[in-house]
Amino acid sequence: MLIDVNAYIGHWPFRQRKYNTCETLIRRMDRFGVDLSLVSNLNGIFYKNTQSANEELNAQIKSDSNFGDRIIPFAVINPIYGGWKNDFKVCTTEMGMKGIRIYPKYHGYALTDPACIELVESARDRSLPVTISLRMVDSRPSSWMDLGRETEWALKDVLPIIRKVPDAKYLLLNIANSTLLNDEDTALFKKTDLIMDTSGRALTNLGELLQTFGKEKFAFGTHSPILDELTGLLRIESLRQNEADEATKELLRSGNAKRILAI
Amino acid sequence: MMAAVHLLSCSGKEDPDTEKPPGSSFNIMREVMKYRKIDSHAHVYITPDSPATQIDFADRLGIDKLVISRPMEPGSEGRPEEFIKCNDLVLAAMKKYPDRFIGQLTLNPRYLKESLEEIKRCMDQGMAGLKVYNHVKISDPLFYPIVEKFIDLKMIILMHAGIGKSRITYDATEPPNVSIPEDFVDVAKRYPEAMFQFAHLAGGVDWEDACKALKDSSNVFVDMSGSNNDGSIMDCAMKYIGEDRLLFGCDNSFYQPIGQMLAANLSESQRKKIFFENYNNILRKAGRNVD
Numbered sequence: 245m246l247i248d249v250n251a252y253i254g255h256w257p258f259r260q261r262k263y264n265t266c267e268t269l270i271r272r273m274d275r276f277g278v279d280l281s282l283v284s285n286l287n288g289i290f291y292k293n294t295q296s297a298n299e300e301l302n303a304q305i306k307s308d309s310n311f312g313d314r315i316i317p318f319a320v321i322n323p324i325y326g327g328w329k330n331d332f333k334v335c336t337t338e339m340g341m342k343g344i345r346i347y348p349k350y351h352g353y354a355l356t357d358p359a360c361i362e363l364v365e366s367a368r369d370r371s372l373p374v375t376i377s378l379r380m381v382d383s384r385p386s387s388w389m390d391l392g393r394e395t396e397w398a399l400k401d402v403l404p405i406i407r408k409v410p411d412a413k414y415l416l417l418n419i420a421n422s423t424l425l426n427d428e429d430t431a432l433f434k435k436t437d438l439i440m441d442t443s444g445r446a447l448t449n450l451g452e453l454l455q456t457f458g459k460e461k462f463a464f465g466t467h468s469p470i471l472d473e474l475t476g477l478l479r480i481e482s483l484r485q486n487e488a489d490e491a492t493k494e495l496l497r498s499g500n501a502k503r504i505l506a507i
Numbered sequence: 508m509m510a511a512v513h514l515l516s517c518s519g520k521e522d523p524d525t526e527k528p529p530g531s532s533f534n535i536m537r538e539v540m541k542y543r544k545i546d547s548h549a550h551v552y553i554t555p556d557s558p559a560t561q562i563d564f565a566d567r568l569g570i571d572k573l574v575i576s577r578p579m580e581p582g583s584e585g586r587p588e589e590f591i592k593c594n595d596l597v598l599a600a601m602k603k604y605p606d607r608f609i610g611q612l613t614l615n616p617r618y619l620k621e622s623l624e625e626i627k628r629c630m631d632q633g634m635a636g637l638k639v640y641n642h643v644k645i646s647d648p649l650f651y652p653i654v655e656k657f658i659d660l661k662m663i664i665l666m667h668a669g670i671g672k673s674r675i676t677y678d679a680t681e682p683p684n685v686s687i688p689e690d691f692v693d694v695a696k697r698y699p700e701a702m703f704q705f706a707h708l709a710g711g712v713d714w715e716d717a718c719k720a721l722k723d724s725s726n727v728f729v730d731m732s733g734s735n736n737d738g739s740i741m742d743c744a745m746k747y748i749g750e751d752r753l754l755f756g757c758d759n760s761f762y763q764p765i766g767q768m769l770a771a772n773l774s775e776s777q778r779k780k781i782f783f784e785n786y787n788n789i790l791r792k793a794g795r796n797v798d
Contacts, residue, residue: 259715259739276770277533382735384711385673445734445763472738474535475766481535482567482762 246477247280247501248273250377250417250441250465253301254286258387261286263469266304266311273314276473279498281315282375282415282505284345286470288320289380294351295331302339316505318343318375322351323359332366342505343373343415349395350380355405364405368412373504375415376402378444381470382420398422399440403429406436413437413504418467419444423453434458439504441465442476442496450479451487459492463500538769540569543783545797548665548706548732548756549573551600551608558600562607564761572797574756574786575600576611576638578667582682585615585642587625594629601633609790609797611636611665616649626656635795638665641682645703646690654694658701661792663728665704666691673713688712688720695724702726702789707758709733709767714740718747725752728785732756736763741771750777754786 253264263272264286273281288297298319305311319335321328321344335341344367348355355376367374378397381390398421406414410432419440425433434457440447443465447453454462464480466473480488480496488496546565551558558575565573577593579585594612601610612629614622614637626637637657643649645666657664669685670678691705705721708714710733721727729748731741744753750773757764768778783798790796 259737261739262742263738275533276535382711382737384670384678385713385735388674388676445736445760448760448762469738472736472741472763472767472770474770475736475763477535478539478568478762478766478769482539484567 245280245498246278246464247282247498248278248466248468248473248476249282249415249439249463249501250443250467250476251281251283252286252467252469253283253304254288254297256286256381256470257290258381258390261469266308266315269468270311270314272468272473276477278473279314282318282343282501283315284318284320284375288345289347289350293325294320294322295327295334298331298335298339298341302341317341318345318373320345320347321363322347323363324351324353324357328359328363329366332363336370336372343367343375345375345377347377347380349391349397355402356408360405361408364409364412368409371413371506373413373415374405375417376405377417377467378402379418379420396421398424399446400425400429403432406432406438410436414439415504416440417443417465418471419446421446423447423456430456433461437504439463439500441467442479443467443471447479451483454488454492459488459495460500460503462496463504464497535769539765542569542778544568544570544572544755545609545783545786546570546573546732546757547704547754547786548730548758549575550759551575551577551596553577553596558604558608561759562604564757565607568761568765570757570761571607571783572609573607574609574611574636574665576613576665578613578638578640579615579642581641583642585617587615587618587621590614590622591625594625594634597634598629598632609636609795610634611638613638613640614653615642616647616653617643619649619652622653623656626653626660630660635790635793636662636665638667640667641669641685644684644690645686646693646697647684650694651697654698654701658698663702663704663789665706665730668706668710668712668717670711673711673716688717691727692720692724695727699726702728702792704754705729707733707756708744709735709737709740709760709763710758711735715743718743722747728752728754728789730754730756730758731764731767731781732758732760734758734760734763736767738767738770741767741773745771745773745777750780751785753781755782
């Protein structure tokens, strides 16, 4: 089984995107052998009221009985916007969303903002993963209206929220910048129930990173449709036997994702 | 349940996605190893692990040949002793892996006499092309005698293209002499018989801006190297540049260019062209083809 822990539908305001509906996403999943995808709506990054994006995603999934079998929805929640607690409740109960995504840089708050901590604690209390993307796009060729290069995160930059809520579950996505952590932070990473997806450009030496962080810390992810659907898979499947045996590859393809989703 | 939904067909529209076999048969490493590849934009480094590391990635991903260079440091004076040292590194790597590496020299047209001497020295030792960085813009008249020399040699000039004006205003980290797409357009128009390679379309440049600018410059090839595997780059490149002028390349980001190539809606013949044939045809002009 192959599970993509990092996919989207919706629009990106600065570039035209293809394959950004449930129908076209599933077509691509079929082509590349992906069974399940964790999906959020990109529009939630840019709508001030993120709940409208969650409603759009929910409506698309409900529009075809097949979509629900293949798409695992994650809600975009903005904890400094009015009504977020009700959004969280509606998404995770009535809409059946299985986790949340947060966008502190786009929504304008710090990871350690009390409201963010409260949201992450709420997710923890319901055993729902909290998803953080280190960056959404390569800032170099992005629009002058988009976030700049100084806003891209390295792996160490997400540690403040993990320190505040160490017993939550985390999905850390698009690891595009440095993965260097000191010994203390590496130990915290190892203790935390978290997964990094394989879409990010910093995973050039995945075999070494498996040694550093552990084989249970990575999972296949695409960051599609912003990034292509296959680079994250190539990083896994091109691992040599001495870097990852078949059992480890199965963890990366789906086992670790199943663990964090409790499916 | 999964196996059943796995094979669901989608709408009956004519679309390359729907013509592909069901995902259960998709084997990415089989696809990777199916194609001969020339990495048209590769480097060797001063670090002790190079060039073994680059060969190791190439072996892992089925890259037959790598066109290597060692450009001078950005912001350096670019004096002859510096470019000679860079070229010596490339020559040593070529000797170590003669079946895998195709060497390109570097130079600085501000030192014309020494640059022309260096071209001869490197060509005599089997190099096949030029890689230049951001010391002088590709359209600067200082480059004209170098371009003319490479017309005679029937070899390509690979010029770095930086972030430039990707966010409309020039990137603050860029040196003033970095070449932007419009500079390639200018020099390509002046020298229609020359061959230019626009470097790393996925390396930080705004690919839509670049592809649109280079659309009608038929003697400018575009390499797909770089760390940015944005899902729309290949579509854009195919739309504006086309299958005959695109070159596979990695620029040391080995996974992304291959992932993009395999994910893109390309036919078998288009993939063969971009992975291998287009660059091999460039080499063929100087009798250096590798097939």
